[in-house]
Amino acid sequence: MLSFILRRLGTMALTMLCLTLVVFFLINLDPNLKKLAISQTEMHTSAEQLESWLVNHGYRQNFFSRYAQWLGIAPKQPVINPETGEPTKRFSFCNDPVVPTFSGVLQGDFGCSTKFKTTVASKLFPALGATGILMFWVLVVMVPISLLIGILAGMREGTRTDRTLSVASIASTATPEYVSGVIFTVIFASWLGWLNGSAASASRGITFYNFTLPVMTLAIYGIGYIARMTRASMVEVMTQQYIRTARLKGLSFGSVVVKHALRNALIAPFTVIMLQFPWLLTGVVIVEVMFRYQGFGYTLVEAAGNNDIDLLLGCSLVSVFIVLITQLISDVGYAFLNPRIRVQ
């Protein structure tokens, strides 16, 4: 098991390396750099001025040496101030070194965010924390409700309960966040006034009033999906012969469901729930922007909109890490739930 996890972690590192190289290449294409330079300088700057801004801030160094510097396997070179001829920091708001030092991702330095005028670390990690809180509450609401719905629907296939719950789940999955979000805002914030349509204040303190709408919007969409999966899995399990064995052993319907069906029926949804993590990461983009919540999704949109090179790279690193780590957890958890594939 340990060697399996180690190998998977190795694969993860390799994937991250490849992915960052690709992202690094794409956001350093010439038009993207020009766009960055324009947004960072005054209006109506000439082409020469833009070019000199790029040179002054080190963007015209060799591509691979810059990637190596970002990674931290080559010393980061300070830029030379053309007026004084002395090495200076690239950006005044970040502590870039003035002497060549190894200071990249491997050393824990994620670089500078040109949009937020601060270090990437000081922007990205609080944002991640905020999103983490949001995801936590979404999962707390979504997982139990969806499993309950799925199991109730699936344990007696074709009954009225099953049909009602199935229709509800299909309806909730078929409504994307940007539609349900708008509808909820209109109903709960504008008409009823029970909830706050903006979650901006949630960064300072979460309350039921400001946090319910984003959580609800995200959870409702996921609930339908997981409930459908759970129902399908439950229906299949209930037709298995070992369920008949349990029934003909004299167990009551409740015990049959709880003791025999449940664990087998949870194997498939478990993987689906784990796959919800990457989905939540992208799902939060819409919801965070919509409710003005300063989290990861919001940061990602801002970074992409302004070609904030270091911040974008940081975001992609985090995304890859989360996708791969949830897959690892789901594989390990799957083996735990399903003894047939457990390591001997």
Place this chain on the structure above:
Amino acid sequence: MNEAVRNPAEPIIEIENLSISFFTRKGEIPAVMDFSCTVMPGEAMGIVGESGCGKSTVSLGIMRDLSNIGKIVGGRIKFQGKDMGELSEEELRAIRGNKIAMIYQEPMASLNPAMKVGQQLMEVPLIHDKVSKEEAYKRALEMVRSVRLPDPERMMRSFPHQLSGGQQQRIVIAMALLSKPALLLLDEPTTALDVTVEAGIVDLVKGLGEKFGTSMIFVSHNLGLILETCDRITVMYSGEAVETGKIKDVFDRMRHPYTQGLFRSIPLPGADKNSRPLISIPGQLPLPHERPKGCNFGPRCHHFVEGVCNAAEIPMIAVEGHEGHFSRCVRFNEIDWEALPPGAKKVNERIEPGAPVLKIEDLRKYYKVGGSEVFGSSGGRVVKANETISFMARESETVAIVGESGCGKSTLAKVLLGLETASSGSVTLGNKQIESTSVEKRSVETVSSIQMVFQNPFDTLNPSHTVGSQIIRTLEKFNVGKTVADRRKRMLELLDLVKLPRAFETRKPRQLSGGQKQRIGVARAFAGDAKVVVADEPVSALDVSVQAAVTELLMDIQRKNKTTMLFISHDLSVVRYIADRVVVMYLGYIVEQGTTDQIFSPPYHPYTEALLSAIPIADTSVIKKHIVLEGDIPSAMNPPTGCPFQTRCGYKKLVPDNLCETQVPPVKNLGDGHMSLCWLADDVLAKMEPVIKFDKEHAAHEGVPDDAPQGAAGPGFAGAPPKRPRGKRPKLTDG
């Protein structure tokens, strides 16, 4: 001990005129009609029938577990005097698993894969006797011991997938017996198991039944098994019981044409492909909504009389002179039970095998098995699927390859067909070496000259193409015929050959029955005039009455085309009937080979002897030597040292110097090409007795039928030959 014993005069279960229907969108489908039976304490009742006859529905009906679409529409089930139909859900639960327990067909599927065996067993006393966990564990452990499982503590901690099929079934049996039920329902409990394992399970069930005084209802399609386990039998056909009575009465003097048809279509000892061929039942089972008026068996019965058999519904009629013997036939007193159905062949000409066609010498096939891809590899291991296989097959000869699961018989077929290539050794087809050419590299001629008939006809035909186009496609691949018209003509000839109407050309596989599909499989295999046909359990997925027809068909075509047939099977009854020579395999080795006579008569290889003893034979005049092998077939991943069979062999102590455990025995020639892989000395071999004997007294008592071959018994039998499949002459004159 239990309530069953308390009042021996009162029946445990009484089923009166039970009718069960399934209600679907298409309307009511009657699954069981007017079924009655009574089981006394300690008695075992067998229910026999082909698939779709409603025998499993009866057993689930007794449990009142008929899903939501099944309903009891008539009749009563009285269990220990109480009407099951009036019980509440709660009372029913108190009976299920407690007073009535069930053993199922597929042990793996009937155990919860995510729960330890021990927990599943402990549930039974926990629910029904409300005992403490410690007490439940103690009882479960004791029961695991009494079903003779090795290392009971470890078993209790295992998950079902960690046990072999036989062990799983023993766990299911232990679970059923934990509450000391008064009635045990066994639904095809050994169908999914190997014959030697089956013999062990049957032995166990019989022993435990006697020990606990449990009554049993044994549902099976296998008449031989019923003979070995039951006191009385009920034969079902198309939802109805057609005949019921004591085993001896029904087996020796059946009074329903369907029962007789069943007996005539199974290869009992004494049946011979040349002198006494099998007689199959024509036609097929009517669909539930297309049942005829009157006798359901009427359309397939050669005793059918218009206006008598289809006049009205037929009740069960008592047979005179036999207690409790009933038949659902209005004409059983008028029928000539000796008469053969019209068109039944009397005798086939014996065909002498010609020159060798297929030679296999010292063939080996090893597989490298890496550790699991996902969870760390444990280094590559070698599985020896085939080890030093040598035999030869001649023109128009049938060579049977016999063995249980994991013996390497399917691997051998794959190597012959080119689906795998051999690790070493040689396979010579005609004058060509083919062992290392995979099928895609073989020439069209080679491919068409060695073909296969597959086990499962249901999965081997493409469901979206018509039967005709699938055969034509094969003909194209084999370069048969120049034009489309040529091929179509040939295809129609092939349909004639397998005795299917030409109109079937345009049918899709789903419109055919299992037997018809297998006929298409046969037609496909013979499309390119194959020299060698490998038939991998070609009839084992089919119903008994259809098996005979397909077997006869295969042999007819073989006779006509002078084909060499390799008949792979685990069923020695069929093998004895069909084969000229037999190769017995165990764990990748050929342990014995020789002519059918040599294999079926002593001296035997110890494994062959056990295998012979394990097959249930549906003949009351047969006396078998009782040999039950201990344990399971070892895994090919981890084979035993020395002789492959040494872990289960009963003769091991007769071999000096521990040779069995240390060295693979030499191939010993017992004369006339009879080879055996065994260390046993000649004097031990000479003392071996035949496994299957006919009871002389029984035969004398019953009289010898006029069509019995004079002088010679069937291959390998001592005593007088039996009379089936010709049907018995009635001892009493009826009517």
